[in-house]
Amino acid sequence: MYSDRPDAATTPVTVPALFDAKRDGRRLTMLTCYDAGFARAIDAAGVDMVLVGDSLGMVVQGHSSTLPVTAEDIAYHTACVARGLRRALLVADLPFQADATPAEALRASTLFLRAGATMVKLEGAGFKLDVIRYLVEREVPVCAHLGLTPQSVLRLGGYRVQGRGEAAGERLLADARAVAEAGASLLVLECVPMELARRVTETVGIPTIGIGAGPHCDGQVLVLHDMLGLRHGRRPRFVRDFLADGGSVQGAFEAFVREVREGAFPAAEHGYA
Template sequence: MNHSTPAPSLRKITVPSLRQFKRQGDKISMLTCYDAAFADSLDRAGVDIILVGDSLGMVVQGRADTLAVSVSDMVYHAAAVRRGTTRPLLLVDMPFQSYANEQRALDAAHRLVAEGGAEMVKLEGAGPVLDAITYLAQREIPVCGHLGLTPQSVNRLGGFKVQGKEQSAAERLVEDAKRVQQAGAELLVLECVPAGLAKRITSELDIPTIGIGAGSECDGQVLVLHDLLGVTPGNRPRFVKDFLAEGGSVQGAVRAFVEAVRDGAFPAAEHSY
Protein backbone atom coordinates (compact mmCIF):
# COMPACT_ATOMS: atom_id res chain seq x y z
CA MET A 1 0.00 0.00 0.00
CA ASN A 2 1.35 3.44 -0.87
CA HIS A 3 1.39 5.55 2.30
CA SER A 4 2.36 8.84 0.60
CA THR A 5 -1.12 10.08 -0.27
CA PRO A 6 -0.80 13.82 0.46
CA ALA A 7 -4.42 14.71 1.09
CA PRO A 8 -6.32 13.07 3.98
CA SER A 9 -9.83 11.80 3.48
CA LEU A 10 -12.47 14.24 4.65
CA ARG A 11 -14.53 11.34 5.95
CA LYS A 12 -15.13 11.30 9.71
CA ILE A 13 -12.85 8.87 11.55
CA THR A 14 -14.91 6.38 13.58
CA VAL A 15 -14.12 3.38 15.74
CA PRO A 16 -14.73 0.94 12.82
CA SER A 17 -12.35 3.04 10.71
CA LEU A 18 -9.46 1.93 12.91
CA ARG A 19 -9.49 -1.74 11.90
CA GLN A 20 -9.94 -0.64 8.29
CA PHE A 21 -6.70 1.34 8.60
CA LYS A 22 -4.94 -1.80 9.87
CA ARG A 23 -6.39 -4.07 7.19
CA GLN A 24 -5.35 -1.68 4.43
CA GLY A 25 -1.89 -1.02 5.87
CA ASP A 26 -2.58 2.71 6.27
CA LYS A 27 -0.71 4.33 9.15
CA ILE A 28 -2.73 6.18 11.80
CA SER A 29 -1.61 9.58 13.07
CA MET A 30 -2.46 10.68 16.61
CA LEU A 31 -1.52 13.79 18.59
CA THR A 32 -2.46 15.12 21.99
CA CYS A 33 -4.49 18.30 22.26
CA TYR A 34 -6.06 20.28 25.08
CA ASP A 35 -7.94 23.25 23.56
CA ALA A 36 -10.15 24.29 20.64
CA ALA A 37 -7.62 26.37 18.71
CA PHE A 38 -5.03 23.63 18.47
CA ALA A 39 -7.78 21.08 17.81
CA ASP A 40 -8.75 23.05 14.72
CA SER A 41 -5.13 23.09 13.53
CA LEU A 42 -4.79 19.33 14.04
CA ASP A 43 -8.06 18.71 12.23
CA ARG A 44 -7.05 20.81 9.22
CA ALA A 45 -3.63 19.12 9.08
CA GLY A 46 -5.23 15.67 8.72
CA VAL A 47 -4.59 14.10 12.13
CA ASP A 48 -6.66 10.91 12.46
CA ILE A 49 -7.04 10.71 16.24
CA ILE A 50 -6.87 13.53 18.77
CA LEU A 51 -5.94 12.37 22.26
CA VAL A 52 -6.95 14.59 25.15
CA GLY A 53 -4.20 13.17 27.32
CA ASP A 54 -3.74 13.34 31.06
CA SER A 55 -0.30 14.59 30.00
CA LEU A 56 -2.05 17.95 30.42
CA GLY A 57 -1.07 17.60 34.07
CA MET A 58 2.55 18.08 33.03
CA VAL A 59 2.46 20.27 29.91
CA VAL A 60 -0.52 22.49 30.85
CA GLN A 61 -0.66 22.38 34.65
CA GLY A 62 3.10 22.19 35.21
CA ARG A 63 3.09 19.12 37.44
CA ALA A 64 5.84 16.51 37.67
CA ASP A 65 3.52 13.69 36.60
CA THR A 66 -0.08 12.94 35.62
CA LEU A 67 -1.36 11.61 38.94
CA ALA A 68 -3.22 14.70 40.19
CA VAL A 69 -5.31 15.18 37.04
CA SER A 70 -9.04 14.83 37.78
CA VAL A 71 -12.01 13.61 35.78
CA SER A 72 -13.32 17.18 35.80
CA ASP A 73 -10.03 18.39 34.29
CA MET A 74 -10.38 15.85 31.51
CA VAL A 75 -14.04 16.72 30.87
CA TYR A 76 -13.19 20.44 30.64
CA HIS A 77 -10.37 19.97 28.13
CA ALA A 78 -12.19 17.30 26.12
CA ALA A 79 -15.19 19.57 25.68
CA ALA A 80 -12.92 22.39 24.50
CA VAL A 81 -11.25 20.11 21.95
CA ARG A 82 -14.62 18.75 20.84
CA ARG A 83 -15.75 22.27 19.96
CA GLY A 84 -12.69 22.76 17.76
CA THR A 85 -12.72 19.60 15.67
CA THR A 86 -14.94 17.45 13.47
CA ARG A 87 -13.04 14.81 11.45
CA PRO A 88 -10.63 13.11 13.91
CA LEU A 89 -11.71 10.48 16.41
CA LEU A 90 -11.71 12.04 19.89
CA LEU A 91 -9.92 9.81 22.40
CA VAL A 92 -9.77 10.88 26.06
CA ASP A 93 -7.60 9.55 28.88
CA MET A 94 -9.24 8.29 32.03
CA PRO A 95 -7.16 9.75 34.86
CA PHE A 96 -5.42 7.94 37.71
CA GLN A 97 -7.74 5.78 39.85
CA SER A 98 -10.85 6.82 37.90
CA TYR A 99 -11.27 3.17 36.85
CA ALA A 100 -10.28 1.51 40.13
CA ASN A 101 -13.51 -0.51 39.97
CA GLU A 102 -16.19 -1.12 37.38
CA GLN A 103 -18.80 1.35 38.64
CA ARG A 104 -16.23 4.07 39.13
CA ALA A 105 -14.99 3.46 35.60
CA LEU A 106 -18.50 3.70 34.17
CA ASP A 107 -19.26 6.90 36.06
CA ALA A 108 -16.05 8.56 34.86
CA ALA A 109 -16.35 7.31 31.29
CA HIS A 110 -19.97 8.44 31.11
CA ARG A 111 -18.91 11.99 32.03
CA LEU A 112 -16.12 11.97 29.45
CA VAL A 113 -18.55 10.87 26.75
CA ALA A 114 -21.67 12.81 27.74
CA GLU A 115 -20.03 16.04 28.91
CA GLY A 116 -16.66 15.95 27.16
CA GLY A 117 -17.70 14.50 23.81
CA ALA A 118 -15.25 11.58 23.93
CA GLU A 119 -15.73 8.88 21.30
CA MET A 120 -13.29 6.49 22.99
CA VAL A 121 -11.60 6.41 26.40
CA LYS A 122 -8.10 5.17 27.26
CA LEU A 123 -7.14 3.05 30.29
CA GLU A 124 -3.61 2.12 31.33
CA GLY A 125 -2.51 -1.40 32.22
CA ALA A 126 -3.90 -4.92 32.29
CA GLY A 127 -4.53 -7.24 35.25
CA PRO A 128 -7.50 -5.84 37.24
CA VAL A 129 -7.96 -3.14 34.59
CA LEU A 130 -9.24 -5.82 32.21
CA ASP A 131 -12.51 -5.99 34.14
CA ALA A 132 -13.04 -2.26 33.66
CA ILE A 133 -12.28 -2.55 29.93
CA THR A 134 -14.85 -5.31 29.54
CA TYR A 135 -17.42 -3.49 31.65
CA LEU A 136 -17.15 -0.33 29.53
CA ALA A 137 -17.02 -2.15 26.19
CA GLN A 138 -20.15 -4.12 27.03
CA ARG A 139 -21.90 -0.82 27.74
CA GLU A 140 -21.12 0.68 24.34
CA ILE A 141 -18.15 2.81 25.45
CA PRO A 142 -15.21 2.14 23.09
CA VAL A 143 -11.91 1.56 24.87
CA CYS A 144 -8.24 2.03 24.02
CA GLY A 145 -5.68 0.12 26.08
CA HIS A 146 -2.21 1.36 27.01
CA LEU A 147 0.75 -0.92 27.83
CA GLY A 148 4.50 -0.62 28.25
CA LEU A 149 5.47 2.55 30.05
CA THR A 150 2.22 3.53 31.75
CA PRO A 151 2.71 7.03 33.21
CA GLN A 152 0.08 6.51 35.92
CA SER A 153 2.34 3.72 37.27
CA VAL A 154 5.40 5.97 37.45
CA ASN A 155 5.89 5.43 41.20
CA ARG A 156 5.75 1.64 40.93
CA LEU A 157 7.99 1.61 37.86
CA GLY A 158 10.52 3.90 39.52
CA GLY A 159 10.41 6.54 36.81
CA PHE A 160 9.83 6.87 33.08
CA LYS A 161 11.72 3.81 31.83
CA VAL A 162 11.66 1.52 28.79
CA GLN A 163 9.58 -1.61 29.48
CA GLY A 164 9.84 -5.17 28.17
CA LYS A 165 13.59 -5.35 27.69
CA GLU A 166 13.99 -8.69 29.47
CA GLN A 167 12.51 -11.84 27.93
CA SER A 168 10.11 -12.52 30.78
CA ALA A 169 8.84 -8.95 30.75
CA ALA A 170 8.46 -9.07 26.97
CA GLU A 171 6.39 -12.26 27.11
CA ARG A 172 4.21 -10.73 29.81
CA LEU A 173 3.58 -7.70 27.61
CA VAL A 174 2.58 -9.90 24.68
CA GLU A 175 0.09 -11.78 26.85
CA ASP A 176 -1.23 -8.57 28.38
CA ALA A 177 -1.80 -7.13 24.91
CA LYS A 178 -3.82 -10.18 23.90
CA ARG A 179 -5.85 -9.96 27.10
CA VAL A 180 -6.57 -6.27 26.52
CA GLN A 181 -7.88 -7.14 23.06
CA GLN A 182 -9.94 -10.04 24.40
CA ALA A 183 -11.41 -7.76 27.07
CA GLY A 184 -12.90 -5.61 24.32
CA ALA A 185 -10.40 -2.85 23.54
CA GLU A 186 -10.53 -1.47 20.00
CA LEU A 187 -7.07 0.14 20.02
CA LEU A 188 -3.81 -0.26 21.95
CA VAL A 189 -1.09 2.30 22.71
CA LEU A 190 2.41 0.85 23.21
CA GLU A 191 4.76 3.26 24.98
CA CYS A 192 8.53 2.92 25.33
CA VAL A 193 8.98 -0.73 24.43
CA PRO A 194 11.67 -2.23 22.18
CA ALA A 195 10.83 -1.95 18.49
CA GLY A 196 11.03 -5.70 17.92
CA LEU A 197 8.58 -6.39 20.72
CA ALA A 198 6.14 -3.79 19.42
CA LYS A 199 6.37 -5.34 15.96
CA ARG A 200 5.54 -8.77 17.38
CA ILE A 201 2.56 -7.47 19.37
CA THR A 202 1.26 -5.57 16.34
CA SER A 203 1.46 -8.67 14.16
CA GLU A 204 -0.36 -10.84 16.71
CA LEU A 205 -3.29 -8.50 17.34
CA ASP A 206 -6.36 -7.80 15.24
CA ILE A 207 -6.78 -4.32 16.71
CA PRO A 208 -4.42 -1.50 15.68
CA THR A 209 -1.44 -0.49 17.79
CA ILE A 210 -0.26 3.09 18.23
CA GLY A 211 3.38 3.52 19.16
CA ILE A 212 5.25 6.16 21.11
CA GLY A 213 8.86 5.16 21.48
CA ALA A 214 7.90 1.73 20.14
CA GLY A 215 9.45 1.66 16.67
CA SER A 216 8.07 2.02 13.18
CA GLU A 217 6.13 -1.25 12.88
CA CYS A 218 3.12 -0.18 14.93
CA ASP A 219 -0.07 0.62 13.01
CA GLY A 220 0.22 4.29 13.94
CA GLN A 221 2.17 6.83 15.96
CA VAL A 222 1.37 9.36 18.68
CA LEU A 223 3.31 12.24 20.19
CA VAL A 224 2.53 14.88 22.79
CA LEU A 225 1.86 18.05 20.79
CA HIS A 226 4.13 20.16 22.96
CA ASP A 227 7.00 17.71 22.35
CA LEU A 228 6.40 17.79 18.59
CA LEU A 229 6.61 21.61 18.70
CA GLY A 230 9.75 21.59 20.84
CA VAL A 231 8.26 23.66 23.65
CA THR A 232 8.30 21.11 26.49
CA PRO A 233 10.77 22.08 29.25
CA GLY A 234 13.62 19.74 30.06
CA ASN A 235 15.39 17.08 28.03
CA ARG A 236 13.64 15.81 24.91
CA PRO A 237 12.84 12.08 25.03
CA ARG A 238 14.58 9.89 22.47
CA PHE A 239 11.35 9.09 20.65
CA VAL A 240 10.51 12.76 20.00
CA LYS A 241 11.30 14.75 16.87
CA ASP A 242 10.96 18.54 16.74
CA PHE A 243 8.76 18.91 13.68
CA LEU A 244 8.44 22.68 14.09
CA ALA A 245 12.01 23.08 12.85
CA GLU A 246 11.10 21.62 9.46
CA GLY A 247 7.44 22.64 9.34
CA GLY A 248 8.05 26.34 9.92
CA SER A 249 4.71 26.88 11.69
CA VAL A 250 2.38 25.01 14.00
CA GLN A 251 0.22 23.99 11.06
CA GLY A 252 3.27 23.01 9.04
CA ALA A 253 4.76 21.02 11.91
CA VAL A 254 1.57 19.02 12.43
CA ARG A 255 1.23 18.40 8.71
CA ALA A 256 4.87 17.27 8.55
CA PHE A 257 4.22 14.80 11.37
CA VAL A 258 1.11 13.41 9.67
CA GLU A 259 2.93 12.97 6.36
CA ALA A 260 5.99 11.41 8.01
CA VAL A 261 3.81 8.88 9.82
CA ARG A 262 1.87 8.02 6.65
CA ASP A 263 5.07 7.68 4.63
CA GLY A 264 6.77 5.56 7.26
CA ALA A 265 9.55 8.16 7.63
CA PHE A 266 8.76 8.62 11.32
CA PRO A 267 9.83 7.17 13.63
CA ALA A 268 13.34 6.49 12.34
CA ALA A 269 15.81 4.16 14.06
CA GLU A 270 17.13 6.96 16.26
CA HIS A 271 13.65 7.45 17.73
CA SER A 272 13.33 3.78 18.77
CA TYR A 273 14.65 1.48 21.47
Protein backbone atom coordinates (compact mmCIF):
# COMPACT_ATOMS: atom_id res chain seq x y z
CA MET A 1 0.00 0.00 0.00
CA TYR A 2 1.26 3.44 -0.95
CA SER A 3 2.18 5.84 1.81
CA ASP A 4 4.78 8.51 2.53
CA ARG A 5 6.90 6.12 4.60
CA PRO A 6 10.44 5.56 3.20
CA ASP A 7 9.91 1.79 3.00
CA ALA A 8 6.57 2.04 1.18
CA ALA A 9 8.18 1.17 -2.14
CA THR A 10 9.18 -2.30 -0.93
CA THR A 11 6.58 -3.12 1.74
CA PRO A 12 4.30 -5.81 0.27
CA VAL A 13 0.65 -4.86 -0.15
CA THR A 14 -1.57 -7.10 1.98
CA VAL A 15 -5.30 -7.77 2.14
CA PRO A 16 -5.67 -5.77 5.40
CA ALA A 17 -3.86 -2.85 3.71
CA LEU A 18 -6.69 -2.65 1.17
CA PHE A 19 -9.18 -2.07 3.98
CA ASP A 20 -6.84 0.51 5.52
CA ALA A 21 -6.82 2.37 2.20
CA LYS A 22 -10.63 2.51 2.06
CA ARG A 23 -10.80 3.70 5.65
CA ASP A 24 -8.18 6.40 5.07
CA GLY A 25 -9.52 7.52 1.67
CA ARG A 26 -6.37 6.48 -0.25
CA ARG A 27 -7.22 5.49 -3.81
CA LEU A 28 -6.05 2.05 -4.91
CA THR A 29 -4.50 1.23 -8.27
CA MET A 30 -4.66 -2.01 -10.24
CA LEU A 31 -3.47 -3.07 -13.70
CA THR A 32 -3.71 -6.37 -15.51
CA CYS A 33 -0.46 -8.12 -16.36
CA TYR A 34 0.56 -11.41 -17.95
CA ASP A 35 4.37 -11.67 -17.80
CA ALA A 36 7.38 -10.95 -15.60
CA GLY A 37 8.80 -8.07 -17.64
CA PHE A 38 5.72 -5.88 -17.45
CA ALA A 39 5.21 -6.99 -13.85
CA ARG A 40 8.59 -5.51 -12.86
CA ALA A 41 7.74 -2.18 -14.48
CA ILE A 42 4.26 -2.04 -12.98
CA ASP A 43 5.63 -2.90 -9.54
CA ALA A 44 8.34 -0.24 -9.81
CA ALA A 45 5.65 2.36 -10.61
CA GLY A 46 3.96 1.67 -7.29
CA VAL A 47 0.78 0.00 -8.56
CA ASP A 48 -0.98 -1.57 -5.57
CA MET A 49 -2.48 -4.65 -7.24
CA VAL A 50 -1.78 -6.68 -10.35
CA LEU A 51 -4.50 -8.80 -11.92
CA VAL A 52 -3.76 -11.81 -14.08
CA GLY A 53 -7.08 -11.45 -15.83
CA ASP A 54 -8.86 -13.81 -18.15
CA SER A 55 -8.61 -10.81 -20.47
CA LEU A 56 -5.43 -12.61 -21.56
CA GLY A 57 -7.72 -14.66 -23.80
CA MET A 58 -8.33 -11.58 -25.92
CA VAL A 59 -5.18 -9.48 -25.60
CA VAL A 60 -2.58 -12.29 -25.44
CA GLN A 61 -4.15 -15.38 -27.00
CA GLY A 62 -6.14 -13.57 -29.70
CA HIS A 63 -9.59 -14.95 -28.91
CA SER A 64 -12.77 -12.90 -29.39
CA SER A 65 -13.84 -13.40 -25.76
CA THR A 66 -12.49 -14.59 -22.42
CA LEU A 67 -14.38 -17.89 -22.55
CA PRO A 68 -11.59 -20.13 -23.97
CA VAL A 69 -9.19 -19.33 -21.11
CA THR A 70 -8.45 -22.25 -18.77
CA ALA A 71 -7.33 -22.45 -15.17
CA GLU A 72 -4.01 -23.83 -16.39
CA ASP A 73 -3.56 -20.73 -18.56
CA ILE A 74 -4.14 -18.46 -15.58
CA ALA A 75 -1.82 -20.50 -13.36
CA TYR A 76 0.99 -20.29 -15.94
CA HIS A 77 0.71 -16.52 -16.34
CA THR A 78 0.31 -16.03 -12.58
CA ALA A 79 3.63 -17.78 -12.00
CA CYS A 80 5.28 -15.58 -14.66
CA VAL A 81 3.92 -12.37 -13.14
CA ALA A 82 4.77 -13.41 -9.57
CA ARG A 83 8.45 -13.64 -10.51
CA GLY A 84 8.41 -9.95 -11.43
CA LEU A 85 6.74 -8.58 -8.30
CA ARG A 86 8.15 -7.41 -4.99
CA ARG A 87 5.29 -5.47 -3.40
CA ALA A 88 2.08 -5.43 -5.45
CA LEU A 89 -0.70 -7.77 -4.36
CA LEU A 90 -1.30 -10.39 -7.05
CA VAL A 91 -4.88 -11.32 -7.99
CA ALA A 92 -5.69 -14.23 -10.32
CA ASP A 93 -8.93 -14.62 -12.28
CA LEU A 94 -11.04 -17.75 -12.01
CA PRO A 95 -11.84 -18.28 -15.71
CA PHE A 96 -15.09 -19.47 -17.26
CA GLN A 97 -16.55 -22.47 -15.37
CA ALA A 98 -13.51 -22.82 -13.09
CA ASP A 99 -15.85 -21.71 -10.28
CA ALA A 100 -18.88 -23.76 -11.37
CA THR A 101 -18.80 -25.57 -8.02
CA PRO A 102 -17.07 -24.74 -4.75
CA ALA A 103 -14.79 -27.76 -5.11
CA GLU A 104 -13.73 -26.78 -8.63
CA ALA A 105 -13.11 -23.21 -7.49
CA LEU A 106 -10.93 -24.43 -4.63
CA ARG A 107 -8.90 -26.63 -6.98
CA ALA A 108 -8.21 -23.74 -9.34
CA SER A 109 -7.61 -21.28 -6.50
CA THR A 110 -5.07 -23.62 -4.95
CA LEU A 111 -3.20 -23.70 -8.27
CA PHE A 112 -3.17 -19.92 -8.37
CA LEU A 113 -2.03 -19.38 -4.79
CA ARG A 114 0.73 -21.94 -5.22
CA ALA A 115 1.79 -20.04 -8.35
CA GLY A 116 2.16 -16.84 -6.32
CA ALA A 117 -1.27 -15.18 -6.15
CA THR A 118 -2.62 -13.71 -2.92
CA MET A 119 -6.26 -13.43 -4.00
CA VAL A 120 -8.59 -14.90 -6.61
CA LYS A 121 -11.32 -13.07 -8.53
CA LEU A 122 -14.67 -14.44 -9.62
CA GLU A 123 -17.62 -12.96 -11.49
CA GLY A 124 -21.21 -12.68 -10.35
CA ALA A 125 -23.34 -13.36 -7.29
CA GLY A 126 -26.19 -15.88 -7.07
CA PHE A 127 -24.74 -19.35 -6.54
CA LYS A 128 -21.29 -17.75 -6.53
CA LEU A 129 -22.04 -16.61 -2.97
CA ASP A 130 -21.66 -20.21 -1.85
CA VAL A 131 -18.37 -20.38 -3.75
CA ILE A 132 -17.11 -17.20 -2.05
CA ARG A 133 -18.02 -18.55 1.40
CA TYR A 134 -16.41 -21.91 0.64
CA LEU A 135 -13.15 -20.31 -0.47
CA VAL A 136 -12.96 -17.78 2.35
CA GLU A 137 -13.62 -20.50 4.94
CA ARG A 138 -10.59 -22.28 3.47
CA GLU A 139 -8.35 -19.19 3.74
CA VAL A 140 -8.55 -18.08 0.10
CA PRO A 141 -9.03 -14.29 -0.19
CA VAL A 142 -11.64 -13.41 -2.81
CA CYS A 143 -12.27 -10.44 -5.08
CA ALA A 144 -15.84 -10.29 -6.42
CA HIS A 145 -16.78 -8.78 -9.80
CA LEU A 146 -20.19 -7.27 -10.59
CA GLY A 147 -21.73 -5.19 -13.36
CA LEU A 148 -20.52 -6.15 -16.80
CA THR A 149 -19.15 -9.65 -16.29
CA PRO A 150 -17.34 -10.70 -19.49
CA GLN A 151 -17.90 -14.41 -18.85
CA SER A 152 -21.64 -13.68 -19.24
CA VAL A 153 -21.21 -12.16 -22.71
CA LEU A 154 -23.35 -14.81 -24.43
CA ARG A 155 -26.28 -14.27 -22.07
CA LEU A 156 -25.91 -10.48 -22.09
CA GLY A 157 -25.68 -10.36 -25.88
CA GLY A 158 -22.53 -8.26 -25.85
CA TYR A 159 -20.52 -5.90 -23.68
CA ARG A 160 -23.11 -3.51 -22.28
CA VAL A 161 -23.49 -1.17 -19.32
CA GLN A 162 -25.24 -2.94 -16.43
CA GLY A 163 -27.38 -1.61 -13.58
CA ARG A 164 -29.26 1.10 -15.46
CA GLY A 165 -32.75 1.76 -14.20
CA GLU A 166 -34.06 1.59 -10.65
CA ALA A 167 -34.77 -2.15 -10.53
CA ALA A 168 -31.46 -3.18 -12.09
CA GLY A 169 -29.58 -0.79 -9.85
CA GLU A 170 -31.21 -2.16 -6.70
CA ARG A 171 -30.39 -5.73 -7.78
CA LEU A 172 -26.73 -4.84 -8.28
CA LEU A 173 -26.60 -3.02 -4.94
CA ALA A 174 -28.13 -6.07 -3.24
CA ASP A 175 -25.58 -8.33 -4.95
CA ALA A 176 -22.77 -6.06 -3.77
CA ARG A 177 -23.97 -6.32 -0.18
CA ALA A 178 -24.27 -10.09 -0.58
CA VAL A 179 -20.75 -10.69 -1.88
CA ALA A 180 -19.35 -8.57 0.95
CA GLU A 181 -21.37 -10.49 3.51
CA ALA A 182 -20.20 -13.77 1.95
CA GLY A 183 -16.63 -12.75 2.73
CA ALA A 184 -15.20 -11.07 -0.38
CA SER A 185 -12.36 -8.67 0.45
CA LEU A 186 -12.56 -6.60 -2.74
CA LEU A 187 -15.16 -5.77 -5.38
CA VAL A 188 -14.59 -4.86 -9.03
CA LEU A 189 -17.41 -2.83 -10.58
CA GLU A 190 -17.32 -2.87 -14.38
CA CYS A 191 -19.40 -0.64 -16.66
CA VAL A 192 -22.04 0.50 -14.20
CA PRO A 193 -23.54 4.01 -13.91
CA MET A 194 -21.41 6.40 -11.89
CA GLU A 195 -24.10 7.16 -9.32
CA LEU A 196 -24.73 3.47 -8.73
CA ALA A 197 -21.01 2.86 -8.24
CA ARG A 198 -20.97 5.68 -5.70
CA ARG A 199 -23.89 4.11 -3.79
CA VAL A 200 -22.19 0.71 -3.76
CA THR A 201 -18.89 2.19 -2.59
CA GLU A 202 -20.58 4.07 0.23
CA THR A 203 -22.68 1.06 1.25
CA VAL A 204 -20.32 -1.91 1.33
CA GLY A 205 -17.46 -2.19 3.81
CA ILE A 206 -15.01 -3.64 1.28
CA PRO A 207 -12.95 -1.60 -1.20
CA THR A 208 -14.41 -1.13 -4.68
CA ILE A 209 -12.30 -1.02 -7.82
CA GLY A 210 -13.90 0.59 -10.85
CA ILE A 211 -13.48 0.10 -14.57
CA GLY A 212 -15.98 2.15 -16.49
CA ALA A 213 -17.71 2.91 -13.18
CA GLY A 214 -16.75 6.55 -12.76
CA PRO A 215 -14.64 8.40 -10.20
CA HIS A 216 -16.35 7.42 -6.94
CA CYS A 217 -14.88 3.93 -6.41
CA ASP A 218 -12.07 3.30 -3.92
CA GLY A 219 -9.68 2.51 -6.78
CA GLN A 220 -9.36 1.89 -10.50
CA VAL A 221 -8.23 -0.91 -12.80
CA LEU A 222 -7.44 -0.94 -16.51
CA VAL A 223 -6.34 -3.65 -18.90
CA LEU A 224 -2.63 -3.28 -19.60
CA HIS A 225 -2.94 -3.29 -23.39
CA ASP A 226 -5.80 -0.77 -23.31
CA MET A 227 -3.95 1.81 -21.20
CA LEU A 228 -0.90 1.49 -23.47
CA GLY A 229 -3.01 2.24 -26.56
CA LEU A 230 -2.65 -1.27 -28.00
CA ARG A 231 -6.36 -1.91 -28.40
CA HIS A 232 -7.73 -2.77 -31.85
CA GLY A 233 -11.11 -1.38 -32.86
CA ARG A 234 -13.24 1.14 -31.01
CA ARG A 235 -11.87 2.30 -27.68
CA PRO A 236 -14.35 2.22 -24.78
CA ARG A 237 -14.96 5.58 -23.16
CA PHE A 238 -13.46 4.43 -19.86
CA VAL A 239 -10.06 3.71 -21.45
CA ARG A 240 -7.32 6.30 -21.63
CA ASP A 241 -4.06 5.95 -23.55
CA PHE A 242 -1.53 6.69 -20.82
CA LEU A 243 1.41 5.84 -23.07
CA ALA A 244 0.61 8.81 -25.30
CA ASP A 245 0.84 11.13 -22.30
CA GLY A 246 3.52 9.31 -20.31
CA GLY A 247 6.08 9.19 -23.12
CA SER A 248 7.28 5.68 -22.22
CA VAL A 249 5.85 2.45 -20.86
CA GLN A 250 7.27 3.21 -17.40
CA GLY A 251 5.98 6.77 -17.65
CA ALA A 252 2.52 5.47 -18.55
CA PHE A 253 2.38 3.29 -15.42
CA GLU A 254 3.59 6.14 -13.24
CA ALA A 255 1.06 8.55 -14.77
CA PHE A 256 -1.76 6.06 -14.12
CA VAL A 257 -0.77 5.70 -10.47
CA ARG A 258 -0.38 9.44 -10.00
CA GLU A 259 -3.66 10.42 -11.65
CA VAL A 260 -5.74 7.79 -9.89
CA ARG A 261 -4.33 8.75 -6.49
CA GLU A 262 -4.88 12.44 -7.17
CA GLY A 263 -8.42 11.86 -8.42
CA ALA A 264 -7.67 13.14 -11.91
CA PHE A 265 -8.55 9.78 -13.50
CA PRO A 266 -11.18 8.75 -14.21
CA ALA A 267 -13.04 11.95 -14.99
CA ALA A 268 -16.79 12.12 -15.57
CA GLU A 269 -16.17 11.69 -19.30
CA HIS A 270 -14.82 8.19 -18.64
CA GLY A 271 -18.01 6.99 -16.94
CA TYR A 272 -21.66 6.26 -17.73
CA ALA A 273 -24.83 7.96 -16.55
